[in-house]
Amino acid sequence: xxxxxxxxxxxxxxxxxxAPFCTARLADAGAQVFKIERxxxxxxxxxxxxxxxxxxxxxxxxxxxxxxxxxxxxxxGKAELKKxxxxxxxxxxxLKRGALARLGFDPAELVKANPGLIVCxxxxxxxxxxxxxxxxxxxxxxAESGLCSITGTAEGPSRVGLSIVDIATGATAHAxxxxxxxxxxxxxKGANISVSxxxxxxxxxxxxxxxxxGGKTPKRIGLAHPSISPYGVFESRDGRPILISIxxxxxxxxxxxxxxxxxxxxxxxxxxxxxxRVENRNQTDAIVAAxxxxxxxxxxxxxxxxxxxxxxxxxDMAGLSSHPHLRRITVESPNGPVSFPAPAPIFAGExxxxxxxxxxxxxxxxxxxxxxA
Numbered sequence: 406x407x408x409x410x411x412x413x414x415x416x417x418x419x420x421x422x423x424a425p426f427c428t429a430r431l432a433d434a435g436a437q438v439f440k441i442e443r444x445x446x447x448x449x450x451x452x453x454x455x456x457x458x459x460x461x462x463x464x465x466x467x468x469x470x471x472x473x474x475x476x477x478x479x480x481x482g483k484a485e486l487k488k489x490x491x492x493x494x495x496x497x498x499x500l501k502r503g504a505l506a507r508l509g510f511d512p513a514e515l516v517k518a519n520p521g522l523i524v525c526x527x528x529x530x531x532x533x534x535x536x537x538x539x540x541x542x543x544x545x546x547x548a549e550s551g552l553c554s555i556t557g558t559a560e561g562p563s564r565v566g567l568s569i570v571d572i573a574t575g576a577t578a579h580a581x582x583x584x585x586x587x588x589x590x591x592x593x594k595g596a597n598i599s600v601s602x603x604x605x606x607x608x609x610x611x612x613x614x615x616x617x618x619g620g621k622t623p624k625r626i627g628l629a630h631p632s633i634s635p636y637g638v639f640e641s642r643d644g645r646p647i648l649i650s651i652x653x654x655x656x657x658x659x660x661x662x663x664x665x666x667x668x669x670x671x672x673x674x675x676x677x678x679x680x681x682r683v684e685n686r687n688q689t690d691a692i693v694a695a696x697x698x699x700x701x702x703x704x705x706x707x708x709x710x711x712x713x714x715x716x717x718x719x720x721d722m723a724g725l726s727s728h729p730h731l732r733r734i735t736v737e738s739p740n741g742p743v744s745f746p747a748p749a750p751i752f753a754g755e756x757x758x759x760x761x762x763x764x765x766x767x768x769x770x771x772x773x774x775x776x777x778a
Contacts, residue, residue, distance in 0.1 A: 408435025408757075413586075415439065415495045416486075417470070418477075420447045422543065422568050423602065424499035424527050425466035426575025427582065431495070432469035432760060433748060439489055440470040443477070446765040457740035459762070464743050468736045469760025474767060477508050490515065490522075495582055499527040502537055512597050522595040523585045525578050531601035543568040546602045555613050558627040574605045628719070634682040635660075635693045638719055645702035646719040649693075649709060654678055656714060663712035664705075665696045737761035 413436040417428040425440075425447075432438040440447075449462045456464040473489070475482040487510075490496055496515065498505050505512065505526070512524040526532075529541020536549075544564050547553050552570075557563030578600045585596040607614075613623045616632070628648060629637030636650045651657050657679075658671030670676055670692065675685050682689045697705055709716045718724070725731060732747040736759050743762070 411435035413437070413495065414493045415497060416489045416493045417441060418486075418496070418498040418500060418505065420499065421449050422462060422466065422571035423574040424497050424578070425449070426572055427525070427527070427578040428470065428497050429466045429468060430575075430579045430748070431582070433757065436495075438470040439473050439493075440467060440763065441477075441486065441489075442472055442474050442765060444474055446474075450765065456743045456745075457738055459738055459740055459743075461745075464736070464738055464762050465745055468762050470763055472763035472766050474765065483509060486510065491519075494521070494523065495586075496522065496524045497527070497578065497582070498524075501540075502528050502530075502532060516595055516597045520594055521589060523582060523589065523598070524596070525582050525585075525598040525600065527574060527578055527600050527602075529601060530603050532599055536603070541602055543570045543602075546570045546606055550603060550606045550610060551613075552606055552610060555610075555623045555625060555631075557625045559625055562625065570602050570606045573609060574600060574602045577605045632683060633679060634686050634689050637690065639690075639694050639697040641697050641700055641702040641705045643701045647697065647702065647705060647709075648717045648719055650715040651679075651682075652715070656712075657682070659712040660693075660709075660714055664708045664714065665692060734759050739764040 410431060413431070415428055415431050415436045415438045417424060417438055418441045419425050419428060420442075428438050428440070447463065447467075449466070450460050452460045452462045455461050473485075475485050477483060477486060486508075490510065496512075498512075506514075512526055515524055516522050528537075529546065530536040530539060547556075547564050547570055550570075553562040553564060556565055578598070581598050581600060585598060589595055613631075616623055621632075623631045626637075630650070633650070633652070638646050638648045640646055649660075651660060654677060657676065658668075661671035661676075662668040674681065676682050676689055676692075700708065706716065720728070733744050734747045735742050735744045738761065
């Protein structure tokens with residue numbers, strides 16, 4: 406069985422994380438992705454050297470693509486890019502706002518010239534608005550959007566510990582492109598799509614924003630939930646941190662009966678509803694903490710599972726690296742194979758393979774059909 410996007414040609418004028426995340430997914434599904442790199446390469450190639458001497462970001466996000474090195478400031482480079490775009494189904498770009506148009510490839514004009522083309526432009530703040538011309542990177546948007554204000558502890562704000570804005574933006578762009586491809590299959594028309602990092606994470610912040618506007622501004626409380634209790638970390642007698650989540654009053658009654666060993670707490674007016682437990686969070690947490698302190702980690706987990714309570718060990722990267730539930734893929738790279746976590750979607754009856762990570766090629770010309778000349 407062929408791959409779902411086999412035969413699709415994608416031109417990716419991209420760098421860093423957000424756009425490469427999107428186009429890696431297209432390549433995984435069988436699309437031919439031409440990754441346009443400047444002569445010195447995507448600057449993400451230099452982010453670190455931990456993946457067989459190569460950048461972890463680059464290895465992760467550029468598997469299965471074909472690197473094409475072009476100097477887009479030169480007439481030859483622009484001519485080669487035009488040849489690739491002329492045969493493309495999808496163009497993805499995350500250059501600075503207006504940069505592609507200044508090079509002679511205005512997205513609106515590209516779609517006008519080829520009504521079936523899908524162009525997706527990824528930027529920090531979009532094409533309109535007071536910040537449209539600002540440079541934007543992941544942590545900057547985390548700060549500007551207010552995400553950092555609800556991340557961290559009471560002592561101070563923090564960044565989310567991965568490039569959450571970039572990844573969210575790449576995933577949003579991927580979904581929008583697939584939506585446009587479905588639309589094209591029905592109408593024959595392509596699309597000119599804009600996705601901004603700020604818009605993506607602002608939408609993801611809807612719940613804390615509405616809480617703020619409703620008079621309940623979220624507070625930073627570390628590894629706990631601002632509006633559900635008990636939902637946080639407790640330490641077992643042998644010092645293992647375990648995070649539990651009580652999602653309903655029925656679950657609280659189960660916890661009280663089996664784990665807290667005090668069934669009356671399940672209907673005590675101070676704790677019987679989530680609203681009451683949040684209002685009395687200090688008392689709620691103290692009762693739960695005392696029950697954890699009576700049990701070693703394994704005993705605590707067994708009792709929690711018996712009570713049908715959701716839980717997790719508070720792991721670190723060493724814990725993830727050796728985690729029994731972790732699925733991995735291995736991709737080839739210029740420096741040898743690299744293993745990392747597998748993409749989440751699993752297609753029944755389909756054993757996917759993942760293409761190699763491209764080396765940086767010398768600047769080259771392509772023939773009219775997009776192949777190397």
